[in-house]
Amino acid sequence: MVAHNGLCLVHRAEVLQYGGDWPAALDEARRACTRFRQGVLNRIALGQAF
Secondary structure (H helix, E strand, O other), X not given: OOOOOOHHHHHHXXXXXXXXXXXXXXXXXXXXXXXXXXXXXXXXXXXXXX
């Protein structure tokens, strides 16, 4: 099994941004940042969310 690295949350924020829902996109990016501050595997998602 592969550990969940959080990139799907970052992609969701991107889709919301492309749809013009900037407040929701920012909320989703913040959620990804908060959720993935710990753990080595999650640093990629954290960096992209920032």
